[in-house]
Every structure is written in C-alpha cells, then in structure tokens.
Amino acid sequence: MIMTTTQQIITIGVMSVAVMFTRFMPFLLFPSKDKTPRFVQYLGEHLASAVFGMLVIYCLKDIEFGFLASVEGNRTYGGMLELAGVAVTILLHLWRRDMLLTISGGTLFYMAMKQLIF
C-alpha cells in the first residue's frame, strides 16, 4: 500500500469531517434561536418528496435499459426485472400501505425471479 498508516488515519478523518459537515451544515448555517427563514420552511415541507424521487432514480442509475443496453450486457433483460420489481413494490404499497409487507414482498419477488428464472 502506498499510504502509511498515519496517512490512512488522516484520510479517514478528513472523509469523516467532510461527511459530518454535510450533515451538520444546515443546522450551523441558521442559528436555531432565530426564526427559520421562510424558504427553508418551504423546503422543509417540499424538499423531502423531491429527494425521495431522486433517490429512487439514484438506485436505478446503473441499470442498462433495453434501448440502451448492448446484447451481451443484457444480463437482466434490459432492466425488465428491475422495472417489474419496482412495479410490484408500488402495487403492494398501494394495496396494503404496510411498509414491511411492501419491502419484503418486493425484495422476495425480485430475488425469486433473479435466482429461479433469469
């Protein structure tokens, strides 16, 4: 390994500070004794929904979809299996609205399809 142990410790420390900075910064930026700025209040109500949408896309980012995938790279039939898994998850949640059922059902469906069929 190129780094010495001390350098590795410093690198880990720097990464930890950087990540904790992203977590604590909003709370340090606006002192909590002041009234929350109105745009931050607005974001508090509307930002999370957008972030959840973004995270769904983030999870799907590495799938090569049918119209983009090469034939060899087509291991999961152009993302069909992932899309089916997402669809089953959405339907399960609309049906029972039970997080645990939705998540276990969606995951087991995907694992079964992947291991048994594809």
Added chain:
Amino acid sequence: MSKKDFKRAFTLSLPVLGAYWFLGITYGLLAAGMGYPLWISATMAMTVYSGSVEFLALSLLSGTFNPLSTFVVAFVVGARHLFYGISMFDRFRGAGWKKPFLIYFMSDETFALNYTQGGSFSQQLWVSILDFSYWLSGGIMGYVLGTTMGDGFMQRLEGLDFVLTVMFVAIFMDDFVRHPHSHSSAWTGICVASACLLFFGSQQFLVPAMLGILIILYLKYKRSDL
C-alpha cells in the same frame, strides 16, 4: 427512551436491518478482500457512516495521499445530506441533547424513516442507533466472513441488494400517498434526476440534479409567495 419507543423503532427499522446487513457484509467482504485491517473498515463504518463514501474510500485508501481532493470527493458524494438537514431543520427543534446524535446518525435510510414516520425524539433516536448498529455489525460480519469463507456464500443472497431500491420506492410511495400537496415536488425529483442521469451519466448526475431541484423549488416558492 421508553420500551414502547424502542419496540416501535425496532419494527420500523427491520427493512434497514436487511439492507444494511447485506450492504455491510458486502462492504466488509470487500475490505477484507482488498487486504485492509479490520480497524480501518470498522473505524470508517463508525466515523464516516455513509455507505457510498465508504465504498469509495476503499479505493481512495489504496491510492496516493491527498487530503484536499479526499475532502472534496467525500463532500460531493455526501452532499445529499445537506437536503436531509434542511428537511429536518424545524423538526429537530426541541430535541435537546438528542439533536447532535440525530444529526450524526442521519444516513439516507434513517433520514427517510424518521422523516416519513415521525414519532417522538426518543423513537427517532432509537431508529438512528439501531440502523447504525446494523451497519457496523454487518461490516464486521462481512470482514470476518471474508477472511474465513469463500465467495460461494454470497451467491445464495443474489438479488438481496435490490432491497435498497425497493425500500426507497416504498418510502417514496408512502410519502406520495400521505402528502398529496407535495406531489409536484415528488415529480420534480423524479424528472430532474432522470434528465440529469441521461445528460451527465451515472457517476456525475447527483450534484446537478440537486441544484436543479433547488432551483425549481425556489421558482415554485417565489410563485406561491406572490
């Protein structure tokens, strides 16, 4: 910190247990496979506590020493946490001594659970602590498995990593059916992120997507203000 809070938190955290043990075991296996000592992977799990940054760290740590670029890379990859803090800014008011811990432990999954499920501060802190312990124990298990067992054991778990996608879809849907007034924000997130993914590619789309979302929400805020 009552027993009831703990029980509710435990039930809520079960999907995270599945996701974190799978990802944590993968992370530990990888760390062991790359020849790092256990203390490095465990220390990162505890101090960085962000899966995406830790996976990246495994490759950064085998390169040359460069603290500045390390800081920038970790900050950019972790930048989505800024949004979690903004979303929780008002909600964490009055959390007292629990507040710094709630912020420290605010991973993607913990934020999502605590934001959508709400509950008392002690319930939210239990969710945070449980998620953290799943991640840490998963990483250690993976490391031990990686140094003692072969690759065969991961094959039985094939597809389990999809639990992460399923969890975020479920969280998105749960938020979607609960908050009809945020439907347009939800679509904003989906559309802006998809457009940026197509345009910038999977390695670079997150930062432009976040900027795009902020700009569109700001325009909507200005319009609703008039």
